[in-house]
Amino acid sequence: MPDIFYKIIDHMIAAFTFDLGRYLIAAGALSILLWVFGKWSDARRIQTRRAGIADYKREFLSSMRTVAVFGLTTISTVLLESAGIVKVMTSETVWPLFALQLVAMILAHDAYFYWMHRWLHTKTMFRFSHLHHHKSRTPTPWAAYSFSSFEAMTEAAFVPIYLLAISVLFGGMYPFAIFLFLAHMIVRNVIGHAGVEILPAGWLNGPLGWITTTTHHDLHHSQGNSNFGLYFTWWDRMMGTEHPEYEERFNMVAKPIELSVSAAANASIAAFTTLIVVNTALFA
Ligand SMILES: [Zn+2]
Numbered sequence: 001m002p003d004i005f006y007k008i009i010d011h012m013i014a015a016f017t018f019d020l021g022r023y024l025i026a027a028g029a030l031s032i033l034l035w036v037f038g039k040w041s042d043a044r045r046i047q048t049r050r051a052g053i054a055d056y057k058r059e060f061l062s063s064m065r066t067v068a069v070f071g072l073t074t075i076s077t078v079l080l081e082s083a084g085i086v087k088v089m090t091s092e093t094v095w096p097l098f099a100l101q102l103v104a105m106i107l108a109h110d111a112y113f114y115w116m117h118r119w120l121h122t123k124t125m126f127r128f129s130h131l132h133h134h135k136s137r138t139p140t141p142w143a144a145y146s147f148s149s150f151e152a153m154t155e156a157a158f159v160p161i162y163l164l165a166i167s168v169l170f171g172g173m174y175p176f177a178i179f180l181f182l183a184h185m186i187v188r189n190v191i192g193h194a195g196v197e198i199l200p201a202g203w204l205n206g207p208l209g210w211i212t213t214t215t216h217h218d219l220h221h222s223q224g225n226s227n228f229g230l231y232f233t234w235w236d237r238m239m240g241t242e243h244p245e246y247e248e249r250f251n252m253v254a255k256p257i258e259l260s261v262s263a264a265a266n267a268s269i270a271a272f273t274t275l276i277v278v279n280t281a282l283f284a
């Protein structure tokens with residue numbers, strides 16, 4: 001067989017391992033932590049309704065379909081890079097530039113997600129593609145990739161489109177900045193679907209209150225038509241789509257509980273560290 005086939009097979013194995021790995025590790029780590037800190041998480045559960053076995057099964061199986069779509073997108077992006085169309089920077093890392101690249105990609109994805117999500121909530125698109133994600137009225141971390149095939153493609157499209165644009169405009173970005181973007185994306189995604197508010201009481205009035213919480217996305221699942229944002233609250237606030245009771249609902253679940261803040265912080269740090277360490281091992 002010609003070398004190119006072996007190369008494509010190698011890329012396929014790496015891409016699927018990476019896309020499957022980050023989903024399993026992030027959703028698995030958060031589920032374990034919520035279970036280990038069961039008393040704490042029960043006190044901070046956002047809805048009284050609990051997800052059933054059928055919900056977990058649907059979320060997991062449709063996430064496997066999304067992994068396949070993401071894997072194909074990753075392979076296409078890697079092949080575009082091999083062909084020199086998508087460019088990555090191999091020069092020594094200039095850290096301020098690295099940070100700028102990472103922040104810019106997160107901000108661009110937040111805007112892309114908000115407007116794509118608004119579009120998916122139009123009548124026709126909702127029935128055609130987004131309804132599947134909203135079958136999770138009480139989401140669990142496993143709902144992070146629970147999309148219809150069409151939604152998986154629109155979600156996946158951002159990375160190759162963004163990398164192509166950056167390659168044309170700025171000659172590419174650092175591969176590790178792309179990796180951290182992907183790690184941040186899955187971590188925030190599973191946290192948004194946790195069903196348990198992990199952020200401390202008073203978060204919304206603190207200096208980082210513009211970072212979305214689990215309550216923010218949970219309200220989107222339980223009530224629809226508000227809170228379309230992903231990482232930040234800016235777009236919802238600007239476009240008047242924030243849930244009118246967001247703050248009230250957040251304050252109801254994020255009550256100050258003895259030691260709860262440090263438990264939540266430790267849990268988040270442990271989950272994030274596990275994700276980075278294992279993903280680095282898979283990606284290397
Ligand atoms: Zn939605």
Ligand SMILES: [Zn+2]
Nearest residue numbers: 133193217221
């Ligand atoms: Zn969701």
